[in-house]
Amino acid sequence: MAVNRREFLKIAGLSAALSLGGKAAFELVLPGQVDAAQMSRPPQALQGTHWSMVIDLSKFKTEADALALEKVCHKEHNVPFIHSKQNIKWIWPTKFEHAFPGLENQQIPAEILETPVLVMCNHCENPPCVRACPTQATFKRASDGIVMMDMHRCIGCRFCMAACPFGSRSFNFADPRRFFKDGKLPNPNYPTRTRGVVEKCNFCAERLAVGKLPACVEASKDGQLIFGDLNDPRSEVRKALRANYSIRRKPELGTGPSVYYLV
Amino acid sequence: MYNAGKIITGLVIFVAIFTLPLWWQVGKAAQVPKPELPKTEKACVQDTAYMRTSHMQLLNEWRNAVVRDQDRIYVGKDGKKFNMSLTNDCMKCHNDKKKFCDQCHNYLAVAPYCWDCHLTPEQVKESK
Secondary structure, three states: OOOOOOHHHHHHHHHHHHHHHHHHHHHHHHHOOOHHEEEEEOOOOOOOOOEEEEEEHHOOEEEOHHHHHHHHHHHHHOOOHHHHHOOOEOOOEEEEHHOOOOOOOOOOOOOHOOOEEEOOOOOOOOOHHHHHHHOOOEEOOOOOEEEEEEEOOOOOOOHHHHHHOOOOEEEEEOHHHHHHHHHOOOOOOOOOOOOEEOOOOOOHHHHOOOOOOHHHHHHOOOOOOOEEOOOOOOOOHHHHHHOEEEOOOHHOOOOOOEEEOOO | OOOOHHHHHHHHHHHHHHHHHHHHHHOOOOOOOOOOOOOOOOOOOOOOHHHHHHHHHHHHHOOOHHHHHOOEEEEEEOEEEOOOHHHHHHHOOOOOOOOOOOHEEEEEEEOOOOHHOOOOOOHHHHHO
């Protein structure tokens, strides 16, 4: 039986329409049902759609105040201290002019210029590290805005480190376990990293999941650090940002940091 | 055939050396791995057969769920809930890596890199 051009086009059109309709119907009846039934969020997890932090610089007097919080974080996540340029940092104090280049001038009061500024991953709204990552090891979690890392996928190319304008990322040049005395880890409930992966602050995603605030926020006294959902007008961060003038690091780059500073 | 004696002797020696590993092992069956199951628990998150063949796929799914989707609770085959965590859940029951994981992994000569980052129960004990 010969099929002429007209009949061929009819059959091709009809089968295309059927296959599209079939797939759409499946999605309507069973929208990703298989996965959802077996895995779920822990009920005690903190709920937020855009986690954000406010750092009140006026409550940091000496560098020791900031270093104490750094220590808490690094203990919580088994971050080693390496006495060289290869040191690994998740959160650390720096000078005002280094945290806010371009904002400093000679007339700023000395106490502000000398205040230690805690810096960390800004969990940007438009993160350049995510765009640079070739393996999607770094990604922005759509559900809560945290810029997360999947260490299993990281190939150690360090494009993200070049892309991050805040220097928030560190590379493991060596096995980090070497730098703990007798292999004793400060927090045995949290994994270490391995040689050849990049790491950074994860806004304590593992603590949020069990209903705890980030370790640095929990350790901070009288509101040095405030943590909450930026999309919730009643949250602590929104209250603090409504009541005070705040600045962000390098806003001109358009990355939209989620970490705000009260001067 | 020229030099038949030398060639045949050479071939015999070659075959003997080449097949030496086979002769060496004659009569000795490789030890079948016997992973030691936990005594405290009766059931794992899925059937034994599924866990035996597909635990690596399951662990990959768990990793994606925890890191990417914020899902940390897994409902097992009989409705029991589990925290999706290698060190903090799997290894709480299977608390001896040498007698459980290593048994089959060594037998099959696979070296998964789980423990480059995740902690074995021994390391957890040492750190406490």
